[in-house]
Amino acid sequence: MNQHDLVRYKVFTRRSLLFGGLQLAMLSALGGRLYYLQVVQGDRYKMLAEENRINLRLLPPPRGRILDRNGVPVALNRQNYRVVLVSEQTPDVEHTLDALAQIVPIDADERKRIQRDIGRKRSFVPVTVCEHLDWNQVATIAVNSPELAGVSIDVGELRHYPYGPMLAHVIGYVAMVSEDELTGDPLLELPGFRIGKNGIEKTHDLELRGRAGNSYVEVNAHGRVIRELEREDGQPGSDVTLSIDLGLQQFVSDRLGTESAAAVVMDVTNGEILAIASTPSYDPNAFNQGLSRTQWQELVGNPRHPLINKAISGQYPPGSTFKLVVALAALESGVVTESHRVWCPGHMTLGNRRFHCWKRGGHGHLTMVEAIAQSCDVYFYDLSLKVGIDRIAAMANRLGLGSTLALDLPGEHAGLIPNRDWKMATRGRAWHKGETLNAGIGQGYVLATPLQLVTMTAQMVNGGRRIHPHLTIGIGQTAEEGLDPGNGLGLSSASLAVIRRGMDEVVNGRHGTAGGAKIEEPGMEMGGKTGTSQVRRISKSERDSGVIKNEDKPWEERDHALFVGFAPVDAPRYAVAIVVEHGGGGSKAAAPIARDVLIETQRRDPSRRAAPLAEAPERDSRSEG
């Protein structure tokens, strides 16, 4: 090796050592990097790898059915074919939607909704594009699936209400989850998942909904399921059994017909509601499938308010039905006895105002039972002055008026029972005696719902036991107990007997206001109380020129017709409340409905006629009135 080469060799050797050291350092850096990723960060990446690999799929539980008291399904599930789109599986959402629009109708509004859903949901969550496909559409989409990336057909459940409008106000309906109803429960984010929006569907939504199952599946990078790793079965929704008797409900709702009316039939022994109808009604199935704008406008704009459940949300002046409360308050407070007599000349003067009786010629001398039977206004003017508004209000409250009754339906209204404090607090003025008179005949400020009226009546005839009105008698396998056992209202049976006798006379007495609605079938006789509540005040000039007959007034100015009743009269089992909006007089418009309903109620359940309440008081002879 010559000198030059030796020099080069030395430089080469030195530099190659340096260079080798550099390479070793760089390879060590790779080793360090591996250590960092696999050991230091290993757990994090293990978790990420599992997240990649394992997808959680929700298995939506079938919604529980709703049954009537005899087990007839009144809400059930049907199959619903729908198109869903997984946004992360389609390269171009717009293009795919265009292609889909050739097969199924997607209007501009729908398209906006779909795009909003896609933006709102995680990209692997399927978004519903269109529902209720027919077989042709399903087949066309299946055939064209190669061109429709990310699109698939999904069989879902569709809630179906076989009896439509008849039970709409009770069952309510289900609809898509709105944004403010999202709770973070991923079940609610499933496409097409529906929750109860009204009625029993809403009250018992959680029980009906059940619990979602989970399926852990291994997926590949394209989202394709390789295998199921684990499955946790969910819990199907529980069936909910209602106290409603479907046949009776049908009868009641047919009987109300085209009137704007409400009716409630209750078992007085336990508060079970056998029928609760509000007419006109709507078809809850339409809500499921999505209402069009015009359909919605029609429902909202209808002057007879089909969407409102009048039986629990309608607040009416109870009219003469409230006289039962006044009478009970008078007896219970000891101000008078049932033998208290009043002379009715057809009117009563208080200060410089004259308060009229409905019977212009007057009733003459009346006892309490006679006054109830003939619904004498003057007698109850007198009584209410003697008892005073506060004691009347207290009795009303005791019987469940003036507050909601915790019925298992949403939308219950409280009505209104005025007293002195209430007036001062809300109007800032002192209570007038004249207002006591108006309240005494269930007019003025007093408001009550049909549900409150039937509960009031039931508690008056069941021996003064407090009952809790309810519709649900069973959820799944467990029975719901509605009765508060032994919780009395603290009313004396003597006072209650007077009230019952009065109600008996209303229907069965010679001069009773509801004599025309008498039940002739032996053992089925009903008692009750009519009520006619003015929608507007009768002016002096009208009274002077002769009161215009109801039938001659425009519909919305006519009186509301009310009737509360019970049967059988000697062993009360069922109570009923009827309100016919702008129906005219209670005796003509409401009492006959109550009669027919109570006959049907007892016919449908003859065994119950023989089940009287233990403490039912003796029935008086019919000599009075």
Added chain:
Amino acid sequence: MASLRGWGFEREEISLLDKVKQLNFTLILLIVAIAAIGFAMLYSAANGDIDPWARRQMIRFAVGVGVMICVALVDIRVWLRGAYVIYGAALILLIAVEIIGEIGMGAQRWIDLGFFQLQPSELMKLALVIALARYFHALTLEDVRRPTVLIVPTLMVLTPAAMVLRQPDLGTAVMLMAGSGAVFFLAGVRMWKFAVVIGAGLAMIPVAWHVLEDYQKSRILTFLHPEADPLGAGYHILQSKIALGSGGVLGKGFLAGTQSHLNFLPEKQTDFIFTMLAEEFGLVGGLGLIGLYGLVLAYGFAIAVRSRNQFGRLLALGVTTTLFLYVFINIAMVTGLIPVVGVPLPLLSYGGTAMMTMLAGMGLIMGVYVHRDVMIRRHGAADDF
């Protein structure tokens, strides 16, 4: 030392048998071991099937080993003599495919040789090392220190580097320049000159940025912020890191890599095969493979240092550096240390090109070993030894 043998000795030819005996069988064994790991991974990548990858890779490897041994047995002076011819041929091929590629809508950058596809840019990796080794072999240290003599070799590097950068193939361009840099360095070029070149290179970055294709820019941006776009450009590297990291110390087991087998890991049979290895065999497997490569590199160093001719030294270390660059760039890329530049892992990644380059390169290294005692004069490229 070696000079005791005198000048006349090495003029004599070594017999073929002696050459075969001189082959470094331990090195061959290491190479076979690395390749065998590759076959196993390709078998796993195909979900436990020898097709479509493992079988073809084995056939290629068998051919490649033959080529390697042939190259090793060729007299080192043949390479010295033919260095510029080989370089020239590689450059012409590179220009040719560039022109063809331009005409053919940029689709093809290789020439089909049947059992594998010859990429001129791969050929250039070796040809450039051979040519530079010859160039510096002829220079004394004093010559090397003169800046003017560096003009020619610099052009020899930049011409093909510019060509592949235009393709665009950033990985190969980096490898050509870094590999040549190593030869420059080992030949004795002053350190400060590297500093100047690196400084100038850094200053050029803003200019270079405009030359880069969009996808290259996005790769670099993705490298800087991989989590910014986990489903887009950052997806590959993120999934690769997840696969690696989830392998842990001992790995998920052969054929049990979830990231690989469920296709979360892209390009698992080619550029990302190391990730798959590290997912299935963990840190132990990853370090083991790096260790094997390290041993091969160590052999390259040892062979280079033992060579008695400057051409052999530069050639051996130039090729060794090329192998190092392959390994380092690939693993650094899949572990997220550097941007994804599309450099395969030699002997493991499916594909004939890199394997052929590597095996031919290994043949050259072994040739240097076989001919380690051959003395070649500075100007002995011709018959005048």
